Every structure is written in C-alpha cells, then in structure tokens.
Amino acid sequence: MQLKTILNRCHKFKSFVYDQARFVGEAIEVTVLPRANAKAMCSHCAEPAPVYDHLAERRFEFIPIWGYRVFFLYRMRRVDCRDCGVKVERVPWARGKRELTDTYQQFLAHWAEKLSWLEVARSFRTSWEKVFQAVEFVVQWGLEHRDLSQVTALGVDEIAWRHGHNYLTLVDQIDADNTRLLWIGKDRTMKTLLRFFHFFGEQRSLKLQYVCSDMWKPYLKVIKKKAANALNILDRFHIVAKLNKAIDEVRAGEHRQLQKDGYEPVLKNSRWCLLKRKENLTEKQEAKLKDLLQYNLKSVRAYLLKEDFDGFWGYVSAAWAGKFLDRWCTRVMRSKIEPMKKVAKTMRAHKPLILNWFKAKKALSKALSSGVVEGLNNKAKVTTRNSYGFRTYRGAEIALYHALGNLPKPPMAHRFC
Numbered sequence: 001m002q003l004k005t006i007l008n009r010c011h012k013f014k015s016f017v018y019d020q021a022r023f024v025g026e027a028i029e030v031t032v033l034p035r036a037n038a039k040a041m042c043s044h045c046a047e048p049a050p051v052y053d054h055l056a057e058r059r060f061e062f063i064p065i066w067g068y069r070v071f072f073l074y075r076m077r078r079v080d081c082r083d084c085g086v087k088v089e090r091v092p093w094a095r096g097k098r099e100l101t102d103t104y105q106q107f108l109a110h111w112a113e114k115l116s117w118l119e120v121a122r123s124f125r126t127s128w129e130k131v132f133q134a135v136e137f138v139v140q141w142g143l144e145h146r147d148l149s150q151v152t153a154l155g156v157d158e159i160a161w162r163h164g165h166n167y168l169t170l171v172d173q174i175d176a177d178n179t180r181l182l183w184i185g186k187d188r189t190m191k192t193l194l195r196f197f198h199f200f201g202e203q204r205s206l207k208l209q210y211v212c213s214d215m216w217k218p219y220l221k222v223i224k225k226k227a228a229n230a231l232n233i234l235d236r237f238h239i240v241a242k243l244n245k246a247i248d249e250v251r252a253g254e255h256r257q258l259q260k261d262g263y264e265p266v267l268k269n270s271r272w273c274l275l276k277r278k279e280n281l282t283e284k285q286e287a288k289l290k291d292l293l294q295y296n297l298k299s300v301r302a303y304l305l306k307e308d309f310d311g312f313w314g315y316v317s318a319a320w321a322g323k324f325l326d327r328w329c330t331r332v333m334r335s336k337i338e339p340m341k342k343v344a345k346t347m348r349a350h351k352p353l354i355l356n357w358f359k360a361k362k363a364l365s366k367a368l369s370s371g372v373v374e375g376l377n378n379k380a381k382v383t384t385r386n387s388y389g390f391r392t393y394r395g396a397e398i399a400l401y402h403a404l405g406n407l408p409k410p411p412m413a414h415r416f417c
C-alpha cells in the first residue's frame, strides 16, 4: 500500500491530488498538485478565479507517522480575482501563512488537553511555540463558533496569577446543563467586569437570572448595574475562603506569639488541620486536630466558629438562616478575634446578598451544592500553575479557554486521535 492511498482515505480534497511521497532525511515529503480541471480560489473572498502566477514551493507540516515527520510540498498559486485583485489562492489544508496544517493543529491541540504543552512538543518532536499556535487556532475557532444564547447563570471569580501579584477575572456559565469558562480578563477591577458585560451584550445580560460572586465590591457594583434582572448570590465557596483566610491569619500570629513567649510550639504544622474540611483530613492531621482542640487558643476558637457557621447552609428558609447569621455574627464580635470580626462585619453588611443563596438554591442546586464555581476555580489554578510557558497573558488565556471553555471543535472528516 502506498502512502498516497492512506492519505486519500483520511485526508482527501476535491481540487487537489497527492503526487509522490519520498524520504528526505528523517522526514517524509509528499508533493501536492492541483487537480487538472479544478479552479483555484481567492483566499480573500473564497470565489473561484483565474490563475495569475505561481509562487515558490511551501512546506506544510502534517501528522507524523511512525516517528517520521510528514510534510506536504505545494507551490501556491496567485489568482487574479475580479473583486479582490491579485491574491494568494486558498488551500483547504491550512490557512494564512501557517506552516502547520489544520489537521495537525487539531491533533496537537487534542493532546494538549491531556499533556502539558511542553510534553506534547517533545512527544511529537515539535516546538512549544508550534503547540501554542495549534491550541490558539482551535480555541479561536471554538470561540467564534460557540453558542451563548442559553446562558442564564454566571459565576464571577478570580485567580491569582504570576506568583500572586496579578489577578485574572474569570466568568463562568453555571447553568445546570452547561458549566464552562466563558470569559477571562486581566485584573479584578470594575473596568474588568465591565469589559465582560460589553462583550456579552446588553440583551444577553438582561436575560441573566443568577450571578454568583465574591463579596468584592467592584464586582457587586457592576453586577447590580449590568445584570439588572439577576439575583446576585454570594457563593459558599467564597465565604468559606474568607473564613479560612481569617483563621490562617489568627494561627500565624498566634504561632509567632507562642514562640516569642517561649511556649511549646503546639501550632506547628497545624495549618491544614484548621483549614481543610473535616472529611478530607488525613489520619495524622485528624490526630493533630484532636490534640489542638484541647488547648484554649485563639486559633482553636476561630476554627470552632467556622465549624459552627457550617450549620447556616443547612437551612431551608432564608428567614431562619438570617436569624442564625445574626446570632453567629454577634458571637464572633464578642470573641475578640480581630480577623474573624472583620469577616463577620463584612457578612453583616452583605446579609441580603448572602441570604439570596436560599432563594437560588432550588434553581441552581447542582451548581451551588457540588461547588461548580470552586471546581472551575481549582482547575484554573492547576492550568496556570505550570507558569513556565504562560508568562504572557495570551498564553494563560488560551490555556484556560482550552482547558475549561468546553469549546466546540472544528469538524474533521477523519478522526486522527
């Protein structure tokens, strides 16, 4: 069987034919010729046009086979288009000045869902930049072809980026039947979120029923203004994160104080015992926690306050939950633990928004109970953590859309992977 036969089976084009295939060093080169009676097409308007002249031969990289890189060789023609003038012709296997064929780009992008970009580059003996280009191509196609008409619930979130000095704002769709990353923006300012709503459009924004967010003021303001018909909900995950941050602050301060005063360092290695959910503790951490709870420490009291707050989410009625919240805040304010008091103050100030959680619970039960926002946030962190390669904003943006955007893919006549 010839290579030509295989190519004609999996990668055939109406107006072009495969000619000879041969080894050149460790690569296979396949010559492509235009079919005798087929017309060339203008790359600008996609209409057929008479041939003007021929350009020098170009190489297009295709999927490697059995460890050999594969290239198509083709002399691009220029056409004299009635509407556009003299233009390079359009070829169906690649676009613009790209060296990689569309199919090879989809192939690389497919593997980039499973491996890091560097691993993909090494596995297929190509460069990191080529993998980036490939993923960018597929993401771009997906963004242009995705359907945004059925979005009714949004989650607004942020992640630290580049060693925590910068933030990215992430907007997710959190509808029961579709959860995906919709949009990424630099920083976490009012302007950032305004840019999202500008992109999303007024009509779609007014159709939004729920927007789930953090207590971050710039976000709250913009959501109120732009998603006027939506119920703004403060996500459980964000509230727990705030409590955890306060506990961490208390623990770190107290640990330092104990050491300074020459006490036994009981809080050493206690960080995760106090922050993790009980059911996620390792045996060792559980023993440590049990031990800690015997001490009368600020950290322990802060931890117990956080644990108590968990009862809040079990309420069915917003009114009763509101009473619980009041009682809890009063206790925290009496605790004399400053970082916790700060959280309680913020929560008091946002009580109506926090109670919206109970109004949305039914409609968004899946998203709110299974922690969709939290899940997407964690995946986003993992995606950006391998920061080498994502030093540029564009790199991080493309990687995040690729991993979390649930984007449609360009159609392929044959499944190569």
Ligand SMILES: [Zn+2]
Binding pocket: 042, 043, 044, 045, 046, 047, 081, 082, 083, 084, 085, 087
């Ligand atoms: Zn044209």
